Amino acid sequence: MASLYGEGTPGIALRIYDGVRTDPEGLMFDSHPNTDKITPVHFEALEYISFPQHSWTLQILSTPEFEQRYSHDSAHIIAIAGSGVSLLLAVLTWQLATGRARAFARAQAMTRELRESEERMRHMAQHDPLTHLPNxxxxxxxxxxxxxxxxxxxxxxxxxxxxxxxxxxxxxxxxxxxxxxxxxxxxxxxxxxxxxxxxxxxxxxxxxxxxxxxxxxxxxxxxxxxxxxxxxxxxxxxxxxxxxxxxxxxxxxxxxxxxxxxxxxxxxxxxxxxxxxxxxxxxxxxx
Ligand SMILES: Nc1nc2c(ncn2[C@@H]2O[C@H](COP(=O)(O)OP(=O)(O)OP(=O)(O)O)[C@@H](O)[C@H]2O)c(=O)[nH]1
Incomplete structure (x- = not known):
C-alpha cells in the first residue's frame, strides 16, 4: 500500500490490485489465487475502480478522521484525481521507457546490419568471388x-x-x-x-x-x-x-x-x- 497524498492530507491511501475479481455490486472482492486473501471492507471506508479491459482494481481507503474533515465526496475526488495523475505518469513513463528501449534496439540492429553490409562490401572489393582468395x-x-x-x-x-x-x-x-x-x-x-x-x-x-x-x-x-x-x-x-x-x-x-x-x-x-x-x-x- 502506498499513500499518495503526503502529510497535508493524512488519512487517505490508494492500493492497486492486479488480478482481483470484484463482486457484482463492487462491494466485496476475492483475492486472486496468487495474491493474499483480501478482507472485505465496509463501503463507507473505501471505493473501488475497476478497469474493464484490465485486471486492475484500485482501492481507495480513507480514515473516519479524514472523512470528517473533508466529507466523503471530497475524499473521493482527491483520491480519484491523485490516482488518475499517478496512472497517467506511470503510463507515460512506461511508454517512454519501452519506446526508448525499442528505438535503442532498432538503432543497434541497424548499426549491426550496416556494419555487416560494410564488411561484405569490403570483402567483395578485396576478394575473388570464385576462389574467395584475396584479389x-x-x-x-x-x-x-x-x-x-x-x-x-x-x-x-x-x-x-x-x-x-x-x-x-x-x-x-x-x-x-x-x-x-x-x-x-x-x-x-x-x-x-x-x-x-x-x-x-x-x-x-x-x-x-x-x-x-x-x-x-x-x-x-x-x-x-x-x-x-x-x-x-x-x-x-x-x-x-x-x-x-x-x-x-x-x-x-x-x-x-x-x-x-x-x-x-x-x-x-x-x-x-x-x-x-x-x-x-x-x-x-x-x-
Ligand atoms: N573456367 C574459367 N576459365 C577462366 C576464368 N578466367 C579465365 N579463364 C580462362 O582461362 C584461360 C587462360 O588462358 P591461358 O593461360 O592462355 O590458357 P593455358 O591453356 O593455361 O595456356 P598456358 O598458360 O600458355 O599453358 C582462358 O581460356 C580464359 O578464358 C574463370 O574464372 N573460369
Missing part, C-alpha cells in the same frame, strides 16, 4: 606491408607468380563450369602447401601469386614453390573427369630481385614467362 588490390596492400616490415628488419621475403599450364583446353573440352571447379581445387592444393601467414591471391584467370613474408634464404622459397608445382602436377578428378595440368612458377626474392613491390613483381612475372618458354611445369628464379 590483386588486397595482395598489393599485403605485399607493400610485408616489404616495409622486411626492410625495417633487414629480412627476406619471397614472391611467386604461379600460372597454370594447359588450362584453356580444359575449358574448351569440358566447359567453363568444370574449369571453375578445377580452379577451386587447384586453389585448395596450393593453400595446403602454405603457412597461415603466407598470402595466396588470384590475379588473373589462371594466374596466382604467393607472398612468403618471412624467408631466410632463396631455398625457403624454392621448397615452397616445388611443393606447389608437384601438387598441381598430380591429376585432378573434377566432375568425373581426370584432368592433367601443371604450373609455371616464377620466383622473386626481396631485396635481391627488387627492393620495391613494382620491381619485385616485374622480376617474378618475367621469371614465370621464362618458365613457360622453357617448357612449363617448372620453377625459374628471377635474374
Amino acid at each position: 590483386r588490390a588486397l595482395f598489393s596492400d599485403r605485399l607493400q606491408a610485408a616489404l616495409a616490415r622486411a626492410r625495417r628488419d633487414s629480412a627476406g621475403a619471397g614472391l611467386m607468380f604461379v600460372d597454370l599450364d594447359h588450362f584453356k583446353p580444359v575449358n574448351d573440352a569440358y566447359g567453363h563450369a568444370v574449369g571453375d571447379h578445377l580452379l577451386v581445387a587447384a586453389t585448395k592444393r596450393m593453400r595446403d602447401c602454405l603457412r597461415e601467414s603466407d598470402t595466396l591471391a588470384r590475379v588473373g584467370g589462371d594466374e596466382f601469386v604467393v607472398l612468403l613474408p618471412h624467408i631466410d634464404t632463396r631455398d625457403d622459397a624454392r621448397l615452397v614453390a616445388e611443393r606447389i608445382r608437384t601438387s598441381l602436377a598430380l591429376p585432378f578428378l573434377i566432375d568425373n573427369h581426370a584432368l592433367a595440368i601443371s604450373a609455371s612458377i616464377g620466383i622473386g626474392i626481396f631485396p635481391e630481385h627488387g627492393s620495391d613491390d613494382v620491381t619485385l613483381i616485374k622480376s617474378a612475372d618475367d621469371a614465370m614467362y621464362r618458365a613457360k618458354d622453357a617448357g612449363r611445369d617448372r620453377l625459374v628464379f628471377a635474374d
